[in-house]
Amino acid sequence: MVQAMFTAEPELRYSDGIAAERTMLAVRVNAAALQRRLPAGWESVPYEGDDLRGKSLRGANVLIPFHEVYASRSDDGTGGGTAQVSYIAFVSQARNLATGAMAHVHWFTYTEEPAGVPGRYRDGKLARITRSLSFTKERRGETRVRQIVSAVGDAGQVDLSLAYEQGGLVVWLTADKPNLPLQAANDPDVVRWYQEDQVLNVVHSEPLNIDQVTELTFSVAGELADVFDGSEHVVAVVVQRPYMRQVYVP
Incomplete structure (x- = not known):
């Protein structure tokens, strides 16, 4: 959902891709604690602006996508060996103070895939992730969704219970080139550029009412209690179903 503002885009090669769905929370958290999670030379930038992203997520400084991956493929375009996998990422929009470049900084992950530890962003921790998802449709145009997710790691836990009616704001977005750079907080040499084809269903957005x-x-x-200290507030909930992502690297 983030349009990059790098001064110059590097030459990129295909790395990998997934077919998935995700439920994403946009949350406002303790700003000082969040800043300490970012690498030196980067500052957190909460969402603002007049585009869809700025309007719907305004004030949030952390995105927490709950991913369910159904298929993956490798750099040669063939199907990967990964079975259905659940993971939860923690990502923040940030600005490079030296260059002014904007990106997302990927700073923590809970995953149930042992091969994903530490993973491509060097921040993955193994967790037992359980998930339930149900759809109820009794009348045309009215579908109720209930989702429960729990991730339990050795040093922390994340729990989500969510129920909503499909609808709100629905947008189909397709990028014609990689336009979303993600920077690894734990390794400044890791930058992955996303190109996404997705249907966004904004089911909750305080700024958009x-x-x-x-x-x-x-x-x-547990281990994320510095950032999530009890003062956190959910600004928006965005469901991305379906969701296709291609990843490119320098």
């Missing part, structure tokens, strides 16, 4: 959500319980405990 959208609220299709009937139940929302979200908690983070």
Whole structure:
């Protein structure tokens, strides 16, 4: 969802891709604690602006996508060996103070895939992730969705219980080239550029006064308690189903 503002885009080669769905929370958290999670030379930039991203997520400084991957492929275009995998990432929009470049900084992941530890962003930790998802449709045009996700690691835990009615704001976005750079907080040499084809369903956005959500319980405990200290606030909920992502690297 983020348009890059790098002064010059590097030459890129294809790396990998996934077919997935994700439920993404846009959250406002303790700004000082979040800044300490970012690498030196980067500053957190909360969402703002008049585009869809700025309007729908305004004020949030962390994105937490709950991913469910159904298929993956490698750099030669063939199907990867990864089975269906769940993971939860923690990402923040940030600015490089030296160059002014904007990117997302990827700073933590819970994954159930042992091969994803530490993973491409060098921040993955193994967790037991359980998930349930149900759809109820009794009348045309009215679908209720209930989702429960829990990730339990050795030193922390994330829990989400969410119920909503499909609808709100629905947007189909297709990028014609890689336009979303993600920087690894733990390794400045890791930058991955995303190119995404996705249907966005904004089911909750305080700035846009959208609220299709009937139940929302979200908690983070343990090793991320510095950032999620009890003052966190969910600004928006965006469901991306379906979601196709191609990744390119310098």
